[in-house]
Amino acid sequence: MTAMDDSRGKAGKSGYVRPLDFKHGRVDMTHGGGGRAMKQLIEQLFATAFDNEHLAAGNDMARVRLPPGRVVIATDSHVITPLFFPGGDIGCLSVHGTVNDVAMAGAVPVYLAAAFILEEGFALAELKRIVESMARAAREANVAIVTGDTKVVERGKGDGVFITTTGVGVVDERIDIGGARARPGDAILLSGHIGDHGMTIMSTRESLAFGADLRSDTAALHGLVAAMLEPVRAAMLADPARGIHALRDPTRGGLATLLNEIAGQGGVGMLIDEASIPVRPQVEAACEFLGLDPLYVANEGKLVAFVAAEDAAAVLAAMRAHPLGADAAMIGTVTDDPHHFVQMATRFGGRRVVDWLTGEQLPRIC
Amino acid sequence: MRYIDEFRDGELARAIAAQIGRELRADRRYHFMEFCGGHTHAISRYGITDLLPPAIRLIHGPGCPVCVLPIGRVDLAIELALEHKVWLATYGDCLRVPASEGLSLLKAKARGAKIAMIYSAADALELARRHPGEQVVFFAIGFETTTPPTALVIRQAAAEGLTNFSVVCNHVLTPSAITSILESPEVRSLGTVPLDGFIGPAHVSTVIGSAPYEHFAREYAKPVVIAGFEPLDVMQAILMLVRQVNDGRAEVENEFTRAVTRDGNGKAQALVSEVFELRRSFEWRGLGDVPYSALAIRESYAAFDAERKFALETRKVADNKACECGAILRGVKHPRDCRIFGTVCTPENPIGSCMVSSEGACAAHYSYGRFREIAVKAAA
Secondary structure, eight states: OOOOOTTTTOSSGGGOOOOOOTTTOBOOGGGGTTSHHHHHHIIIIIIHHHOOHHHHTTOSSOOOOOOSSEEEEEEEEEOOSSSEETTEEHHHHHHHHHHHHHHTTTOEEEEEEEEEEEETTOBHHHHHHHHHHHHHHHHHHTOEEEEEEEEEEOTTSSSSEEEEEEEEEEEOTTOOOOGGGOOTTOEEEEOSOSSHHHHHHHHHSTTTOOOOOOOOOOOOOHHHHHHHHGGGHHHHHHOTTSSEEEEEOOOTTHHHHHHHHHHHHHTOEEEEEGGGSOOOHHHHHHHHHHTOOGGGSOOSSOOEEEEOGGGHHHHHHHHHHSGGGTTOEEEEEEEOOTTOOEEEEOTTSOEEEOOOOOSSOOOOOO | OTTTGGGGOHHHHHHHHHHHHHHSOTTOOEEEEEEEHHHHHHHHHTTHHHHSOTTEEEEEEEEOTTTTOOHHHHHHHHHHHHTSOOEEEEEGGGGGOOOGGGOOHHHHHHTTOEEEEESSHHHHHHHHHHOTTSOEEEEEEESTTTHHHHHHHHHHHHHHTOSSEEEEEEEBOHHHHHHHHHHSHHHHTSOOSOOOEEEEOSHHHHHHOSGGGHHHHHHSOOOEEEOOSSHHHHHHHHHHHHHHHHHTOOOEEESOTTTOOSSOOHHHHHHHHHHEEEOSEEEETTTEEEETOBEEEOGGGGGGBHHHHTTOOOOOOOOOTTOOHHHHHTTSSOGGGSTTBTTTBOSSSOSSGGGTSTTSHHHHIIIIIGGGGSOOOOOO
């Protein structure tokens, strides 16, 4: 979305440009070439959909003012097949993913920057759908997409569209939430069912296609985070040992990966209880017949909180009172373990390590 | 989940464990080999050993299809993909098996080889239909469970007259591997591997039935209990084995009656014998050359045999010297006895095949069990 002026390409008859054909048109190399075609795409699609004063100013950057507090920045690239799936698409996903990364500092996300890599031949109708979905997700999350970039790569060198978004947010100087702060004794709270997003995507893959009543859980979580901070904010300001110590969303690699990351960062171990982890029956069944473990399956609208034991009940109650945390559960506790193992009491009555994922999760063959 | 949750009931498991405890003889230990990787996986994943009395020792057997695949055969697949430039289709677990020169199919893919990870044999055939101008080779592995689907796609390819589809057949046979273990000096004469009975395969037995194991019970006086892959199946099978040992019986018993019959699946067996014949000998990782232990494609389907079609020769490649996979696959050693376990050899960088598949003894122990070796104290 660089290079824009106020003429909007309609400065009289002589300047008439045939509007983009959003029905049958396709992305071609000129859309990334820096010329009129690119300008037209930016104006008629991106600037129109994202509609804010910063984009309208037509600069290669956005000059913004931030509310007081520490600035939080996160960036995330989105590549997904298929681009459209039950419950969402790459557009809203690219907003939620970055908003959530910012929110995991306890911050309020304010602005987004978006970069698109488009593949030559990609249908403009699909691009429009994606951009409009992004715009809707940003509006709902109350963030503005204020600057961006578009590049086009030759056919065969991309996968339709890749979207990278960078988010900027602000958090109270006195709030310190981070993975390294997980402490032995902390309660581990999970905001809802795991595996919905990953199994939804899996169910749409050509080679696996199975019918299941599944939807991606893609959602912006900063509202939930704010609700969780509410009952413990005063305590956290008075005593840094209180309240929420760490927050993270279990995306790629799932819950198991998140727990191992935090165990490493905090120099602690974890002990979780399999029976307390919410998994939808259809996700469990799909995992069962593919030989996958829901603990490693991706989510896009869940978070895990590591909370001082004395505040766990208040935070859990706040989660359950929020629509995105209605099925929240306490799934375990942080332990003192120099080896940083994540262990799980199995429903069956045994105990095992929940290890890092090796390579990709593959269906078992035997 | 119906038909699943019933077999994962922790309360029932504790009841069976208590029963096992009551029936154990105080003067002896019990050593049972679970042949299948599926059982190894279930035992680790559900923490079954936590529930069992210490007098019962479970020995992981060689029934992991990826683990027993010798390096030479993986080299063959890589040669097909890199030199013959075919589309090589195979199951996901195969991709990471270490081959010669630090390669694997996954690394060959990064070098430009066309490798397709598939979920079923039918996907390989579909790949051939979609790429009529290119050769597609299905690198087929597995025990008797995965053999009928391979036979089916070969027959289908013949019926459709496909000329761009062929198969490298690495299908191996469970009874031959069990014989090889029972005939090994460690079990037969040295007695270094005490073996009191087998937990028999689940899915394999649905195809071949329970009858083929009767020979082991009779000739080697070892009890066999065929068990399903759910944790309660395994517990129940252990109880049945304990009873046989205590009674001095050596019979084939079937715990997995909901899926296994004495004669197995006749249709699948007929299909397999129509397309495949016995190989005189086949190399197994860990077990060496085992006579009549694998299948080859019959002359009548020679056009679909990639080994004939591309005139491939399997070279013998020795395992890494430090690797103990052979001894581990025969039950002679435990993963923790291997010097490179968990240090040089990890699931991210497997040296031996037992570390590759989640069904491999080393990978299962690494992923699920290794915390047992280290005392961990929970937070107060």
